[in-house]
Amino acid sequence: MSASQTDLPDPTPRRDWRIRARMRALYHGSSPAAVRFRLTVIVIDFAIIGFFLAAPILHEAGIVFYVIDYLIAAILLADLTARALAYTDLRDWLKKPATWIDLFVLATLLFPYWLFNLGFLRLLRLWTLLHSDFFWRTVGRRYDDTRVEEVTKALASLVTFIFVVTGFVYATFRGAHPGITGYLDALYFTVATLTTTGFGDITLPGNWGRVLSITVMLTGITLFLRLAQTIVRPHKVRWPCDRCGLQKHDPDAVHCKACGNPLCIPDEGV
Known part of the structure; x- marks a missing residue:
């Protein structure tokens, strides 16, 4: 090999930089192509979350289920x-907690035979998606109303809590409790307990069953109250104060209520 050939720069770092720049433009850029990519x-x-919801039923399909499972694992790994x-x-x-949740979901997809009983935790991806900046920079950018978010x-x-608990009850008590023979029974128990209706036709046995029922009731009430508060809370707009950083203000606010700094919030009626 000649000296001129050995002195040539390695093109690998430059290629890696181009790939990273391309990914950064697609995942964080504001161009129409980037927005279309993120919407896709x-x-x-x-669609993947829909598969997670149907997984307890589709699992009976045998080899077809595992083919879809590994296909989704490949998509998630690429993402x-x-x-x-x-x-x-x-x-x-x-x-980031969302990253670890996604890695765990990937593990349940790669090892479905051993980790299928933990598959109900895959529904946490719904929570991470709808709480991510990725989602709100793409879909939520159309809404200036923070109440929508x-x-x-x-x-x-x-919704995530309901289906995670449903999956846990289904995976843990199916066959061990005469009232829970299918996924719908587990969902029925979860909703009845969460709303504190307590029909009593399905009750989980033992002390752990009581502990789970109490946890579902208390957490469900908390989540319902939070949802009600976000609906009835006075309307706010997201407009960061350039002095103190306060994010949310009244739509007609002229000064920041935290530091008194003048604001210039656009009038939605103009």
Whole structure:
């Protein structure tokens, strides 16, 4: 090999930089192409969440279920890899709780035979999606009304809790309790307990069953109250104060109520 050939720069770092720049533009950019890409990712995410909801029923399909399972695992792995490349600080990205939830979901997809009983935790992806900046920078950018965002997040927390508990009850008590023979029975128990209706036709046995019922009731009431508060709370708009950083203000606010700094919130009626 000649000296001129050995002195040539390695093209690998430059190629890696281009890939990272491309991923960063798609996941964090504001161009029409980036927005379309993120909308596609969000639609795929909702389709995957739909599969997670139907997994207890589809599991009976045998080999077909596992084919779909591994296909989704490949999609999720590609998405996580692309998100990691798009993030400036990989260590900071790994510190995010949503990242660990997604990694755990990926593990349940890669090892469905051993981790299927923990598959109900896959529904946490609904919570991470609807609480992510990724979602609100793409879909939520159409809404300046913070109430839409707050109500959506509160509703996502409630729905996620319902289906996570339903999956736990189904995986733990199916076959061990005569009243829970299918997924619908587990969902019925969860909703009846969460709303404190307590028909009593399905009750979980033992002390752990009572503890779970109490936890569902207390947490359900808390989530319902949070949802009600976000609905009836006075309307606010997101307009960060450039002095103190307060994010939310009344639509007609002229000064920041925290520091008195003058604000210039656009009039929605203009």
